[in-house]
Amino acid sequence: MDFSFTEDQNSIRDLVKQVLTDIVTDDSLKALDKEGTWFHERAWKQLAESEMLGLAIPEEYGGAGMGLTELCILLQQVGRTVAPIPAIETLVSSALPLAEFGTAEQKDRFLGGIAQGRTIMTPALVDAGSRNPLNPSSVAKADGDGWRVSARFSNVSYADLADRIVVPARAEGSSIVVLLVDPKADGVRLAQQKGTNGQPLWLLELTDAPVAAGDALGGTDQGEQVLRYLVDRTTLGICAVEYGIAEQALFMTANYSGERKQFGVPIATFQGVTQRVGDAYIDVQVMRSSMWQACWRLDQGLDADKELAVAKFFASEAGARVVAAAQHVHGGMGFDRDYPLYRYFMTSKHLEFTLGGTHESLTRLGDLISG
Numbered sequence: 001m002d003f004s005f006t007e008d009q010n011s012i013r014d015l016v017k018q019v020l021t022d023i024v025t026d027d028s029l030k031a032l033d034k035e036g037t038w039f040h041e042r043a044w045k046q047l048a049e050s051e052m053l054g055l056a057i058p059e060e061y062g063g064a065g066m067g068l069t070e071l072c073i074l075l076q077q078v079g080r081t082v083a084p085i086p087a088i089e090t091l092v093s094s095a096l097p098l099a100e101f102g103t104a105e106q107k108d109r110f111l112g113g114i115a116q117g118r119t120i121m122t123p124a125l126v127d128a129g130s131r132n133p134l135n136p137s138s139v140a141k142a143d144g145d146g147w148r149v150s151a152r153f154s155n156v157s158y159a160d161l162a163d164r165i166v167v168p169a170r171a172e173g174s175s176i177v178v179l180l181v182d183p184k185a186d187g188v189r190l191a192q193q194k195g196t197n198g199q200p201l202w203l204l205e206l207t208d209a210p211v212a213a214g215d216a217l218g219g220t221d222q223g224e225q226v227l228r229y230l231v232d233r234t235t236l237g238i239c240a241v242e243y244g245i246a247e248q249a250l251f252m253t254a255n256y257s258g259e260r261k262q263f264g265v266p267i268a269t270f271q272g273v274t275q276r277v278g279d280a281y282i283d284v285q286v287m288r289s290s291m292w293q294a295c296w297r298l299d300q301g302l303d304a305d306k307e308l309a310v311a312k313f314f315a316s317e318a319g320a321r322v323v324a325a326a327q328h329v330h331g332g333m334g335f336d337r338d339y340p341l342y343r344y345f346m347t348s349k350h351l352e353f354t355l356g357g358t359h360e361s362l363t364r365l366g367d368l369i370s371g
Helices: 007-023 024-035 041-050 067-079 087-091 095-101 104-115 218-257 271-299 306-337 341-352 359-369
Strands: 122-125 139-143 146-157 164-170 176-181 189-195 200-209
Touching: 007 146, 007 359, 041 067, 041 164, 041 200, 067 087, 067 218, 067 271, 087 095, 087 122, 087 218, 087 306, 095 104, 095 218, 122 146, 122 359, 146 176, 164 218, 176 200, 176 218, 176 306, 200 359, 218 271, 218 306, 306 359
Parallel strands: 122 164
Antiparallel strands: 139 146, 146 200, 164 176, 189 200
């Protein structure tokens, strides 16, 4: 079988790589730090102008009508540049469930804006009352045709910029409903937090916050399906970004070890360095294979529970080994904030535990195998 990318997919990879490499530079990221800004708005706008934000959005709503594979190609490049843009949050966690389960009115209202870079959406998945994102502790009560939702979520990214926050909640009878919450609505409170990588995050508190009937995604009869769809694809998105981070960290390490000299020779000639970089190469290949396997199964509409657990395990476990090896080989340079490697380490650590780290992934895989 031919496992290579198509010509169109290679063109997408090359275009996204060019856009992000040209714009998301070390200097531009340092400038954002000085401004106290996280969101790289210029990169986001350029991806929109290049028609890359709508890759997986249906053509009738301004997108390209492609699939998860093309979206993961984009996410890999986001990881390679550690671009501070809401690619997972908006393109994966929000746009994909909207395209699959949204009403025609919801799709008209949001998808075109996402494809054009005007609309940002983000999910709330770290429930303060539940460690399992598929089992929310938040409560939604019927209020006429709409809902009143009470909840507490932490680590919500881009909440201050979002037009809607995707919030799962328990309705009457223990059914699940997924709601599109307006962060400016009554009963919504945001308190700032900070991620491991320095990213601004938000504590989201909802107290009888009103949600219109038109902002329920899929209704109570499909709520559980919507939430699983969202969590599965968000997990895959994290794996794709982690793969890109590890791949670039390995590339930087190989280059550095070939240039850095001790005792008059490149450190890449030392057996200990060679073995460490070789192990990191194997880890990156395992991350690559497991991520694309899970992606292909999801893209084909096949069950991918085991494959996602495996991919997230290696994204967390192997990803941590790769960035640790990169810092070790770089020595003090790996921790110097004037040198960009530290961003890869910190972002990888941030993603490592998002939606479950190594332990949670292995536990899930064991449960799936044992039935």
